[in-house]
Structures are given as C-alpha cells and as structure tokens.
Amino acid sequence: MLDFPSNSGAMTRLRLLLNTGFSGPQAWLLLAIARGHVAAAGVELELTPGTGAYNAAPGLVAGGYDLAYGDLMSLVEVAAAERERAPIGIFASFNASPAAIAVPVASAIRTTGDLAGARLIGHASDVALRCFGAFCAATGLAPTSVRVMPAAGPMAGLAARVLAGEAEGMFAYVSTLTAALAAEGRDAAQVFRFFPYATLVPDLYGSGLMAAPHLLRDHAPLLRGLVGALNRGLAEALAEPEAAMDAVLAFAPQANRRVERARWEATLATEMGHPEGFCGFGAVDPARFARGVALHAGSLGIVPPPAAALFTDAFLPPPAQRARRAA
Numbered sequence: 001m002l003d004f005p006s007n008s009g010a011m012t013r014l015r016l017l018l019n020t021g022f023s024g025p026q027a028w029l030l031l032a033i034a035r036g037h038v039a040a041a042g043v044e045l046e047l048t049p050g051t052g053a054y055n056a057a058p059g060l061v062a063g064g065y066d067l068a069y070g071d072l073m074s075l076v077e078v079a080a081a082e083r084e085r086a087p088i089g090i091f092a093s094f095n096a097s098p099a100a101i102a103v104p105v106a107s108a109i110r111t112t113g114d115l116a117g118a119r120l121i122g123h124a125s126d127v128a129l130r131c132f133g134a135f136c137a138a139t140g141l142a143p144t145s146v147r148v149m150p151a152a153g154p155m156a157g158l159a160a161r162v163l164a165g166e167a168e169g170m171f172a173y174v175s176t177l178t179a180a181l182a183a184e185g186r187d188a189a190q191v192f193r194f195f196p197y198a199t200l201v202p203d204l205y206g207s208g209l210m211a212a213p214h215l216l217r218d219h220a221p222l223l224r225g226l227v228g229a230l231n232r233g234l235a236e237a238l239a240e241p242e243a244a245m246d247a248v249l250a251f252a253p254q255a256n257r258r259v260e261r262a263r264w265e266a267t268l269a270t271e272m273g274h275p276e277g278f279c280g281f282g283a284v285d286p287a288r289f290a291r292g293v294a295l296h297a298g299s300l301g302i303v304p305p306p307a308a309a310l311f312t313d314a315f316l317p318p319p320a321q322r323a324r325r326a327a
Contacts, residue, residue, distance in 0.1 A: 011044040012222055014215075016067040017060055019053040019207060022252035024263035025175055025271075027244035028093065028323075029069065032233020034247040041225035047251075052125040053098075053207050060087045066212050071127050072205045072284075072311065073097075073134075076296050079305040087210035089311035091227050092284050093234065094206025096198035098271035099128035101135070102177055103169040104162065105193050112195060115169070116145035121158055122171025124150040128197065129171040131204060133299025134292075138201040155180040163191070175266035182262040198270055203292035205284055206271040208311075220315070227282070227315045234281055235323035238268075272325070280322030283313045 022030065032038050038045055048065070050056055056070020057078045072089050079086040101120060103109045109118060122129040129148065136143045149167065151158055155176050162170045170177075174196060178188040197204055209230065215223055237244035241264065248260050276285060290307035297304035316322065 011039065012042055012219075013044045013046055014066040014226075015046045015048065015064075016069065017048050017056055017063060017065045018050045018068075019056050019070045020051070021049040022248060022255070024179065024245070024248055024260035025207075025267040026069075027241075027248050027260075027264050028234035028237035029230060030233075030251050031237045031244050031247040032230050034250055035233065035236070037229035037232045038226065041229040042222065043226050043229070052123065052127075054125045054127050054130050056207075057087055057210060060210065060212060061085050066215055068210050070207055070210070072208045072210070073127070073131060073292065073296050075210065075310045076293055076305060077300065077302070079310055080297070080302045083305065083309070085213070086310075087212055088216060088309070089208045089210045089284070090216075090223065090315045091230060091282050092205055092208040092311070093281055094208065094267075094271035095274040095276045095281065095284075096206055096271050097127065097131070097196075097201060097204040098173040098175055098206045098267070099126070099131060099135075099197040099204075100172055100174045100177075100270075101128060101169050101195040102159075102162070102172050102188075102192040103195075105191060107168065107193065109168060110193070112139040112141050112200065115141055115195075118168035119147045119149060119166075120169045120171060121149045121151040121161065121167040123152065123158075126171045127173070127206075131197065131201070131296060131299075132171070134204060134296045135197060135201050137295055137299050138203075156184060159192070174270045175263050178266040179259050179263035183256060183259045196270060198273065201292075201295070202274075203288050203295055205289060205292060216312070216315075224315045228317050231282060231317055231321070231323050238323060238325065241265075277325040278327060280319055280324045282316045282322050283319075284311050 053071040054074045056068040057074040060068035181188045293307045
C-alpha cells in the first residue's frame with residue numbers, strides 16, 4: 001500500500017502489479033522510470049512481475065496493490081464480482097486487443113468459420129482464451145463447436161504442440177508468439193496464420209494502467225502526475241526505440257535485445273496499431289469501449305457494469321500533450 005511522505009520533498013511509494021516479467025511491450029513504462037520522469041512526479045514504483053495481463057485486475061484486489069497494468073477487459077469480471085474494490089482504468093496504452101488465434105500456415109483453416117470442430121489450446125488466463133466468447137459473438141462462430149483445452153508451459157512449447165498436430169490452433173498474443181519464435185530464429189508470419197482480435201473483434205481494448213479506488217478518491221494530484229510521467233515515457237519510447245530497448249535491458253539484463261525489439265515492434269503493429277493512436281494514447285473512445293464491455297459481459301453471461309465505472313480519462317494530460325503515433 002501507499003508509503004506516504006512526511007514532507008513535500010519525499011517520495012510516495014506505490015505498489016504496481018505488472019502483467020508479466022519485464023519485456024519489450026513495457027518499454028514505455030520502463031523508460032519513464034529509467035529517465036526519472038516517474039520520480040520527478042514524486043512517485044517510487046515498486047514493480048511486481050505478474051502472471052498474465054488478464055490476471056492483473058483480480059491480482060490488484062487480491063494482493064492489495066495500488067496499481068496494476070494489464071488487460072482492461074478483465075475489469076468487466078472484477079467489477080461484476082466486487083464493484084467497490086475493483087480498480088478503474090486510467091491510461092489505455094494498448095488501443096486494440098493483442099489477442100489472436102494462431103493456426104499453422106499449412107492448415108486448412110482459412111476463415112473463422114473453419115475453426116468449427118477445431119481443438120484450440122492456450123493458457124487458462126490467456127486474454128484470447130478468456131475473451132473467446134466475445135470473438136465468437138463478433139464472428140458468428142458457435143462457441144460449442146470448438147474444443148478449448150487449457151494448457152500450461154511456455155509459448156514456444158504450446159506452438160510446438162500445435163505444429164506437432166496435438167491441436168489445430170492456439171490462443172496467444174501476436175507479440176508474445178512472435179517473440180517466442182524469434183528466440184528460436186523463426187519468423188512467426190511464416191509459421192502461423194493469425195486470426196487477430198484487433199480486426200475481428202475491433203471493440204475490445206488491450207492493456208492499460210488501472211488504479212485502486214482509494215488512489216482515485218484520495219490522491220488525485222499524485223495520480224495525475226504519474227500518468228503524465230508515463231505519457232512522456234510513451235512518447236519517448238515511440239520516438240526512440242533503441243532507448244526504449246535500453247530501458248528494458250536495464251530491468252532485464254538477461255533478455256535478448258533482438259527478441260524484445262521484435263516483441264515491441266509487434267506490439268506497435270497490433271495492440272498499439274488502432275487509428276486512435278494517431279490522435280493520442282491514453283483515452284478510450286467511450287462508445288467503442290462500452291460496446292466492448294457489453295460484448296464481453298454478454299459472452300460471459302453477466303450483467304455489464306457501466307463502462308464509465310471501468311475507465312476514466314480524468315487523470316490524462318490534455319489531448320494535445322498525449323503521446324501519439326507519427327503520421
């Protein structure tokens with residue numbers, strides 16, 4: 001929880017649960033820390049590697065964290081179960097879903113309809129698996145026509161199982177699978193055909209920063225400063241990819257720079273590739289976000305929480321100051 005300063009010059013420590021271990025897609029956040037922008041906002045972030053983007057929101061509640069970074073659609077389930085304790089999204093860094101279903105390029109599965117009768121494997125908490133109902137609702141695929149088999153192990157191991165014929169396809173992030181195969185010297189685009197949620201379920205958002213209710217209620221100026229610092233880190237990461245990779249390697253010295261660069265570039269192309277990025281990152285389009293919330297909640301058979309209760313743009317810098325993709 002918060003370690004409140006005794007004077008205005010002290011730092012405020014906030015506990016942040018990440019989506020996973022340090023990696024390329026977090027380059028913007030890590031750069032904001034490495035360059036001192038977060039410290040300049042009076043914040044010291046205590047980072048805890050997570051167990052998956054969809055686990056971030058429930059992990060914040062269960063672990064008493066101040067902040068979490070993970071999939072915004074997971075807020076639907078958490079808010080439906082624990083409205084008073086559920087975190088609220090405050091900075092949407094990924095304006096499209098990173099999730100996908102991947103099948104071997106040699107597969108006869110060429111359309112979403114061809115997935116009927118297929119066996120698909122994936123981590124139980126994988127965003128693509130957890131949002132598969134929304135995928136089916138958007139594409140017209142009958143969920144009962146697909147055999148979903150949760151599986152454990154590294155992403156490269158799951159890919160090997162699919163390529164060996166144990167399943168017809170797999171749930172994954174495009175960026176994660178791309179990096180896993182890059183580590184083996186393979187090009188994911190030459191091995192797998194992707195059915196990306198970003199284009200097939202366009203109303204879903206990806207990951208973002210979310211805050212515990214007490215932070216929004218009691219420490220708005222601090223939170224606004226932190227979001228501004230992260231926005232600056234994102235702008236610099238977009239403009240300086242090598243500096244962004246330097247920051248990743250500073251937090252994960254054992255990481256492979258080439259692999260993390262591939263992961264970052266896949267992230268830019270997919271989960272940060274929505275046209276909204278040209279207008280600026282951080283906010284959500286209220287109508288689109290509400291449609292995504294309703295779609296996901298409906299696929300889960302739960303009453304959708306009000307979209308306005310899941311995300312607020314109150315802590316974002318003015319639109320003209322927000323990080324954005326170059327034209």
